Amino acid sequence: MxxxxxxxxxxxxxxxxxxxxxxxxxxxxxxxxxxxxxxxxxxxxxxxxxxxxxxxxxxxxxxxxxxxxxxxxxxxxxxxxxxxxxxxxxxxxxxxxxxxxxxxxxxxxxxxxxxxxxxxxxxxxxxxxxxxxxxxxxxxxxxxxxxxxxxxxxxxxxxxxxxxxxxxxxxxxxxxxxxxxxxxxxxxxxxxxxxxxxxxxxxxxxxxxxxADVLRSRGTEVTGNAADVDEFTAGLTVLSSKSLGRSKSAMVYGGLDDGQFVRARQLGLELGPIALQDLFVHLTEPVGGKR
Amino acid sequence: MKVFRLLTRTLVTFCAVVAACAFVLVIVLTFVVSGFRDVTISGWNVLGSQVARWFLFWAGIYVVHNTLPIAIAHGRTRREFLSAATGFSVVLAVAMSLIVWVGFVVEGGIYSAMGWKADPHGSVVAYFLMFLVWCAVGMFCAAAFDRFGAAGVFSVPVGLMLVMVTTAGIPGAGNLPFVPDLPSLMGAGWHLVSVVAFAGAVLGTWVVARDMPVRVRTL
Structure with a gap:
């Protein structure tokens, strides 16, 4: 219908x-x-x-x-x-x-x-x-x-x-x-x-x-060594992050270009789909004065 | 027709069972009272003229307040429901007035056998019209309170005016203020006033409920 x-x-x-x-x-x-x-x-x-x-x-x-x-x-x-x-x-x-x-x-x-x-x-x-x-x-x-x-x-x-x-x-x-x-x-x-x-x-x-799949592709979960994750996500919109020992996982909003994919591989970072819930929170809660 | 069938099957049956139980209770109470004093009034008339109309008023409230939102939740329109509820009120009033009439016949037999005296009661048509209008006014007031909240209280004086005319032809049910003799002067023509009161109550219910929102209820 x-x-x-x-x-x-x-x-x-x-x-x-x-x-x-x-x-x-x-x-x-x-x-x-x-x-x-x-x-x-x-x-x-x-x-x-x-x-x-x-x-x-x-x-x-x-x-x-x-x-x-x-x-x-x-x-x-x-x-x-x-x-x-x-x-x-x-x-x-x-x-x-x-x-x-x-x-x-x-x-x-x-x-x-x-x-x-x-x-x-x-x-x-x-x-x-x-x-x-x-x-x-x-x-x-x-x-x-x-x-x-x-x-x-x-x-x-x-x-x-x-x-x-x-x-x-x-x-x-x-x-x-x-x-x-x-x-x-x-x-x-x-x-x-x-x-x-x-x-x-x-x-x-x-x-x-x-x-839903298109929406999920709007963000990426970046996981790896904390220092490498920090370096990689510098300048990107980070929705949330979690640390466990020397490992860190960060939710990044926005698409990545080819150069960023290459850099992630060089740093040994894992890239995965973002959680819908994190995207929802980002889209319905103003971050830095804008959605 | 589906709404009409369900309302009639369930609520008319329920009301008939309640009326039958009430009749048995009245007869038992009459026998108990006869142990202390002479029986000079009809207990069934007290119930039929005083209590039953409030029961029909409640039935009207129940239909709009409880059942209308359920009907809409099951894909029925307000228009369908109000048409069915109007038909239901007629069937319920017919059923209840017939039960009252049968009750008078049975009670009369018992009174004759026991040598008791009963006061006069109204005609079956008068009871029918009283029940019809009280049920319709119940629907009207329920719609007004459901739609306007506390402001629905303004429907009460309107409802009072509508039901007042129906009790005039029934002994023990109450007289008209200011012009108590008017119903007897008009004779059977007075019933037309009750019909107009019913039409007014139905029209009022329609106007208030035709685009009434279904609000979130908590259980």
């Missing part, structure tokens, strides 16, 4: 959550929506899902989404389960809502995921732990099989094994049923391998939209 956002602005009183944002997603990929707290991620996804009336244009496959029945049928946004479930409802009843109201709902798959995440069907949503509620949100999102599925911080409260089970389930389901999936997360490195394209926003504005 193609997503087109043009001049989108969302305000809460005096606060501008999304400020004249424009971008397009070609669809059928897993997108990472990255941003710091309060950057406007949830507001943006709320507009994409028709939860809020947008000022500007939000179109899915060329159709406006807000109060458009055909377009809204194609979308599922999960913000910590709370929208799709009432705390007094039993988990089994929450799944009934999906089965009753979503044409694309896959109930056997929903039950399979409920078992995978060990969510008790007879418990009320309000009695579940935070991690279980998040897992229930993942169940609702994935079992909806919506052409545009958005998961907003769906890992909250999940323990590590559950998070990994979530990532596996997400990738397996995406391979079997390709669609447009947008995930917002702060655990960037855990999800980095799943993301095909990254959208970074900050202060309600689009900072960057790039293929």
């Amino acid at each position: 193609r997503v087109d956002v043009q001049g989108l602005t969302l305000r809460y009183g005096d606060v501008t959550a999304v400020d004249d944002m424009s971008f397009s997603l070609s669809g059928n990929k897993i997108y990472g929506l990255l941003g710091r707290n309060g950057s406007g991620k949830t507001s943006l996804m709320s507009a994409l899902a028709g939860y809020r009336k947008p000022s500007g244009s939000v179109q899915l496959d060329g159709e406006p989404v807000f109060e458009n029945a055909a377009a809204m049928r194609q979308v599922c946004l999960v913000r910590h389960t709370a929208d799709a479930a009432d705390k007094g409802d039993k988990v089994s009843y929450v799944l009934e809502y999906g089965a009753a109201w979503r044409d694309t709902w896959d109930n056997p798959y929903a039950l399979e995921l409920v078992e995978l995440f060990k969510i008790p069907l007879k418990s009320k949503v309000g009695e579940l732990s935070l991690g279980q509620r998040s897992a229930l949100g993942v169940v609702i999102g994935l079992a909806s099989r919506s052409p545009l599925t958005m998961l907003d911080e769906s890992h909250l409260g999940m323990d590590t094994p559950t998070r990994y089970a979530f990532y596996d389930a997400l990738l397996t389901d995406f391979m079997a049923h390709p669609r447009t999936i947008i995930i917002s997360t702060h655990l960037i490195e855990e999800l980095a391998s799943l993301l095909e394209e990254v959208v970074i926003i900050d202060g309600g504005r689009l900072v960057l939209q790039e293929e």
